[in-house]
Amino acid sequence: MAGPIRVLFFDHTAELGGGEIALADLIRHLDRARVEPIVVLGSEGPLEERIRGFAPVHVMPIDSAVVGAPKDALGLAMLFQLAAARAAIRYVFRLRRLLNEQDIEVLHTNSLKAFVLGGIAGRLQGVKVIWHVRDRIADDYLPPRVVWVMRHLAKILPHFVIANSGATLETVQLKDKPPAMVIGSGVDLSKFSPSGSSEASSDERNTARPKIAGLVGRICPWKGQHIFIEAAALVHARWPNVRFQIIGAALFREHDYELELRRTVEQQRLERVVEFTGFQSDVARAISGLDILVHASTVGEPFGQVIVQGMACELPVIATNGGGVPEIVQDGVTGLLVPMGDAPAMADAICRLLEDTSSARNMGVQGRKRAVEHFTIERSTQKLMDACERVIGRGYASTQDQTATRVSKPSPLER
DSSP, X not given: OOOOEEEEEEESOOSOOHHHHHHHHHHHTOOTXXXXXXXXXXXXXXXXXXXXXXXXXXXXXXXXXXXXXXXXXXXXXGGGSHHHHHHXXXXXXXXXXXXXXXXXXXXXXXXXXXXXXXXXXXXXHTXXXXXXXXXXXXXXXXXXXXHHHHHHHTTTSOSEEEESSXXXXXXXXXXTSSOEEEOOOOBOTTTSOOSSSSHXXXXXXXXXXXXXXXXXXXXXXXXXXXXXXXXXXXXXXXXXXXXXXXXXXXXXXXXXXXXXXXXXXXXXXXXXXXXXXXXXXXXXXXXXXXXXXXXXXXXXXXXXXXXXXXXXXXXXXXXXXXXXXXXXXXXXXXXXXXXXXXXXXXXXXXXXHHHOHHHHHHHHHHHHHHHHHHOBHHHHHHHHHXXXXXXXXXXXXXXXXXXXXXXXXXXXXXX
């Protein structure tokens, strides 16, 4: 029997964004008899420490001219910036040498800059390249020039494309070349689970303190924290004892937006109602302290991993209806979908769950059931290993995903 596939996982950053956290979870749960992981990161950071305990990590710093380039300077546009072009070429050949030294068979790239740098290095070295697309390649999510470049590169650099939702895959516009598969970001059910040992104990815990609605994620404009605060002000007028938490921190030069949010809270006199918790290393614990999980993105979310985490914790979810979110949340069953950018609709949905605690509790139960059936880390890891075996020509066991996934419109992830 052939040994495990040597797969190099490459991300240009070591910051803990959603895609990086999902990557770490996948690597941790790989079956080492099937895949032997090696990790390359383009910088030092918390992702390095999170992965180093269970996979070898090589930090190969990317020149600031490349890693600091804005998204609208990605891909071919970089060639018009001499310093960035030279740095990118040097990095490609360094990465190619490592691929050769480590006898890599598959290169898994996990970010936009990694797609370009890794895709070229992998092609030059003759290893199979997988793009794991976690961003919607669309004009409402990325600069138009980047959309054009990435859609064209997607047809020539990767041998296989993985997308985190049907909605994300649709935006890549592959038209059957190369083959593709949808793999949602699964959750570790041993970490994300209902915090109460029984319905009674959960109810007793919740009546001992004010109800809390929380939004979890990086603080940035498109994540919609400003919409959440607007909704909080409207709910506060009707339910003055309810509290609101903004869980997360600003990254990637978005601290001015956080300051603006804090000023809005002060202007609305909501300081005792809205809490900024900052970055939380134990996301599961932060989520388990909530009664309602709110997702407020103002553009279509590529997937919505925190939504699945909330469902796994048996919380009712309120989420904006766009991107891959409708593939996760069943409106009226596991949560409520509201229009993007609509604070009054979000406030009404929060009030509805506060008023009808029986329905809220049932949505949480159904959400947990859906997470268990369709969004576990074991399921996601199995599908990733299948993709690695497929791309090098080995047969693989998972029958439900033996054909490439071509998506003409968003479809449920379990299909």
